[in-house]
Amino acid sequence: MPETTAPTIVVVGGVAGGMSAATRLRRLSAAAKIIVLERGEHVSFANCGLPYYVGGLIADREALLLQTPESLAARFDLDVRTRAEVVGVDAAQRTVTVRSADGTEYHQAYDHLVLSPGARPFVPPLPGAERALTLRDVTDVDRLAAATTQASTAVVVGGGFIGLELAENLVRRGVSVTIVELAPQVLPPLDPEMAAPVVDELRAHGVQVETGRQVSRLTPTTAVLDDGREIPADVVIMAIGVRPETALAASAGVTIGPRGGILVDDDLRTDVPGIYAVGDAAEKRDGLTGDQTLVPLANLANRHGRHVADVILGEGGIARTVRRGALGTAAVGVFDLTVAATGANEKRLRAAGRPCRVIHTHPSNHAGYYPGAEGMSIKLLVDPDTDEILGAQAVGGAGVDKRIDVLATAISAGVRASALADLELAYAPQFGSAKDPVNMLGYVADNLRSGRTRSVQWHELDAVLAGGGQLVDVRTPGEFAAGAIPGAVNIPLDELRARAHEITATDVVVHCQVGQRGHTAARLLAEITDAEVRNLDGGYRTWLAGRTATSTP
Amino acid sequence: MPETTAPTIVVVGGVAGGMSAATRLRRLSAAAKIIVLERGEHVSFANCGLPYYVGGLIADREALLLQTPESLAARFDLDVRTRAEVVGVDAAQRTVTVRSADGTEYHQAYDHLVLSPGARPFVPPLPGAERALTLRDVTDVDRLAAATTQASTAVVVGGGFIGLELAENLVRRGVSVTIVELAPQVLPPLDPEMAAPVVDELRAHGVQVETGRQVSRLTPTTAVLDDGREIPADVVIMAIGVRPETALAASAGVTIGPRGGILVDDDLRTDVPGIYAVGDAAEKRDGLTGDQTLVPLANLANRHGRHVADVILGEGGIARTVRRGALGTAAVGVFDLTVAATGANEKRLRAAGRPCRVIHTHPSNHAGYYPGAEGMSIKLLVDPDTDEILGAQAVGGAGVDKRIDVLATAISAGVRASALADLELAYAPQFGSAKDPVNMLGYVADNLRSGRTRSVQWHELDAVLAGGGQLVDVRTPGEFAAGAIPGAVNIPLDELRARAHEITATDVVVHCQVGQRGHTAARLLAEITDAEVRNLDGGYRTWLAGRTATSTP
Ligand SMILES: Cc1cc2nc3c(=O)[nH]c(=O)nc-3n(C[C@H](O)[C@H](O)[C@H](O)COP(=O)(O)OP(=O)(O)OC[C@H]3O[C@@H](n4cnc5c(N)ncnc54)[C@H](O)[C@@H]3O)c2cc1C
Ligand SMILES: Cc1cc2nc3c(=O)[nH]c(=O)nc-3n(C[C@H](O)[C@H](O)[C@H](O)COP(=O)(O)OP(=O)(O)OC[C@H]3O[C@@H](n4cnc5c(N)ncnc54)[C@H](O)[C@@H]3O)c2cc1C
């Protein structure tokens, strides 16, 4: 590959990963010939905004188009060709075959080929599936927006991030929506007890949620569930996940990884010389396990787009002092709820046989004495041997995204769970607490690490009670009366010292509303009785969420 | 010190540091005798909420009192004595002398003595200063609230965090407020160009701001400035900083540190056996320089309160994987602005002769295509040799506190500036951008680190131009017409390639509105011309803020 003159770099796919690569390439070299080939009609559009255009929250369609071929030519001297599908790669000759809108084909030579073809929504082969819509690009959204204006009912198949965003936005349009999700919960990145409030939020806004259910076929006006029920559906949208676009790569002889994405090394090289891949089409390495994984998210697509440019033009790349690999940090708004997560969840860790310590808290986003505090629930997963943070999930109001971003940063940097107590976070009453929720997770983790407190999880409680354990609810009589765990005796925390003789079992679980008073109670009883005392992690609130999540509606 | 029986632990000061120590001590030992001695009338109150009670935003005075002696006795079996001032310490005998409300004194023995006496507002010895009020505790706030109901004018002396909070809350009460600040800027933790928008915000809400001015005396109805002007002032409040309460410690023979606070080691021990100190009264070690410093903030007071309990009761303390020492992370709301900072500022680094790389950006809190994005300005300080993050400041709307918390976490964990690019932060259009502002700081830092871009600071520009440098404004003609830097020629970025021949100097500075287009322009010109090209860091926006900050009004 003699690069005596400036290299020709061909980029396949002109959105997040591809266009980030192209612009960075240009900033590194004014001379390089940079050609972006995009099969669709638009480049550089805001995929992540599409659902909000459906809902009308983003009213101006132009707002979705961040750049055009013309603006990219003017600013970056990029040769951007839309309706230009790459249908073949000759890796030996270093050419691609491009099919134009009019069906004609031509060859384009390259020195370096960057694949960022993304991923496409999976549509299961159901009877009637032809009429189902999907949402990936601007053409899709035009179709969906048009269909929505005439629809009064919709079925969204899939309760993941995009499915939930679509449900919210269809409701915004006055459409009556049913979500059908095969899994027993919505939002698979969350564990079930964390997803429970999300279902409540959806239902509170009139969305029907059918979990543990499948659509078996579509009629022209309904979706038929596997239990035979027919749900009215003027519109059906498939949002059950995406599959990496790998056909082109495979045809070029590039190895496809175990998860079905293009296999790349840490510098985004495929195993075919001169060919690189980034974005949703490429597999990532999991930041915690090192396993191959798929993370179809924009942060990584953009970052890898820039990185591949550095690799191609021989720049050193960035000094890496943070953990390599993907965490899958993600957020989604669901009506008035914010949901965010990073790293592994408990389901995945258990499936992998990896032990984990679990912490649930229910803090407020800022000091309670300042008006307007909003609640949230956080779950932290910790390696019991190393105190390493393995993952975090949060659901609630304002401030959820902040805590997950801080925790994602801590994971990337290898901060141990107990050391979260030592983070010095900005505190004024509007923004946090003197002990921020993240610090508090550190305190709780420290107590578990040192063995000062032991905890019981919501799903372990039944077994403890069946084995003769005593459950002590240390909340106030008012709280107890408003709803209690069957079998609990109520001894308010402030009476516990005086009434310690009522502790009769040797195996005792204490609990309060969220875990905090329970912690003080557990410490006290451990000191003044001979019982083995544990605190119900996350208190009544987590227990209730867990029960909601696991009970069939 | 034979501790055959449970130890007696005396805590002086019953608020943030002191009470956090006491409650944690109890959780570690049911048997310890724990006595909290508080000279004031209240314990466990929310100091940080006091200004908002003045403004009526916190309407219920009880909301400020998080705990009472009674509640602490019931829950934690603490012996909390209010109106109990510790007036002497006999470190050899291990007793303190306590003066009760009725003036009688008694001795109280201790095994361990924790000092958390806080700091008191400094009141300069001005003529008339007797009538000035200060704000530290609930008694102060009652006095201030009473005075405010009859006031129509107020002078707040001091433009720090508490002074600004007070100004806002007095305005909320309909009082006409003047802030008098000796320094040339408000909010000393910020650098001047970052503080400029804060002054704009204050003035937009009707607050008079007199920087570079001193109050020389108070009359019964006015405050007289050093330039002779008399400012009407029914109420005068001194908020020019606090001094550690060290008299008691000094009388016990404890060494006072170079910054005037109680000297402690990393485990909060003073140099007198059995005596510990935490909170505002104690000096901290600066997390970046290792120097002694004072950081009168609640996060550290609470954290150190818990830590000292662990030290006293022989617990291992927490596994430390984050940087020790204080960063001084802080936030404040100023009307509709949020201001937050962590680590060192440029003023301090320059004063210490420490070289630093400076980065200014002006991102939005979330994707621009999603409605409601709010702007912010961020400043990042980086060690040019090691790429270490030395400090950060941010001013703007929603999301400021999040970015500073992420950056504070990164500093604590030793994440290098360039590696901010690699943080995987939660992105959905409501919460961030595919390249979050923190990631973008990493990109900019990476470009400076690798030498791919060089930048000029706002205050360096005049010298460059005086030396024959050419200034190229790459914004649109419309932006240029709306306000430009004297001497700039306007060549819009998209025309730069075609008009490169207009670049005549060998020393060229390009600039845009915020630095981003300037970066692309600088890269392009560096490639296609022979000139030495630099980008004006932070663009027109930072230049203007700097000029505002340094021009005398
Ligand atoms: C509705 C929706 C909401 C989303 N919300 C979020 C969110 O909130 N947060 C988040 O992080 N991520 C979100 N994402 C995911 C995010 O958009 C993707 O991770 C990101 O766009 C991936 O970038 P990419 O470059 O890999 O692929 P894409 O952005 O999909 O671009 C791939 C492009 O390649 C083109 N192409 C494919 N094959 C060929 C070919 N053979 N020849 C020429 N062109 C080809 C395609 O037409 C496509 O335009 C969302 C995605 C969607 C669809
Ligand atoms: C108006 C205001 C707003 C603030 N806002 C913020 C904010 O937004 N964010 C933030 O992080 N920090 C803020 N702070 C600072 C924060 O409140 C302090 O950092 C924190 O309270 C320090 O805790 P401490 O235990 O050291 O001292 P304090 O909380 O001040 O407690 C010390 C106590 O010791 C008592 N005492 C002193 N000497 C004796 C003695 N000899 N005998 C008996 N008792 C004694 C005092 O009466 C006092 O009650 C604010 C402070 C004020 C006053």
Ligand SMILES: CC(C)(COP(=O)(O)OP(=O)(O)OC[C@H]1O[C@@H](n2cnc3c(N)ncnc32)[C@H](O)[C@@H]1OP(=O)(O)O)[C@@H](O)C(=O)NCCC(=O)NCCS
């Ligand atoms: C926008 C897009 C064309 C990329 O353009 P880009 O110019 O590379 O990216 P940005 O506009 O974010 O600018 C980033 C550059 O500006 C620089 N920059 C940003 N702020 C700066 C500042 N204040 N001062 C100096 N430089 C700055 C960065 O360092 C970076 O340059 P580098 O890569 O050379 O380091 C491409 O990402 C795209 O098409 N995105 C739309 C699709 C998408 O992302 N979808 C998923 C999410 S909805």
Ligand SMILES: CC(C)(COP(=O)(O)OP(=O)(O)OC[C@H]1O[C@@H](n2cnc3c(N)ncnc32)[C@H](O)[C@@H]1OP(=O)(O)O)[C@@H](O)C(=O)NCCC(=O)NCCS
């Ligand atoms: C409130 C105050 C009395 C301290 O009480 P405290 O019980 O130690 O503190 P908190 O109520 O914050 O609870 C923290 C404890 O609950 C535990 N906890 C919190 N949430 C928990 C949960 N969900 N599950 C289990 N434990 C939890 C923590 O681990 C910690 O216990 P530990 O120290 O034994 O590890 C004291 O800080 C104070 O007086 N504050 C008011 C003054 C002040 O802070 N002013 C400045 C800011 S305005």
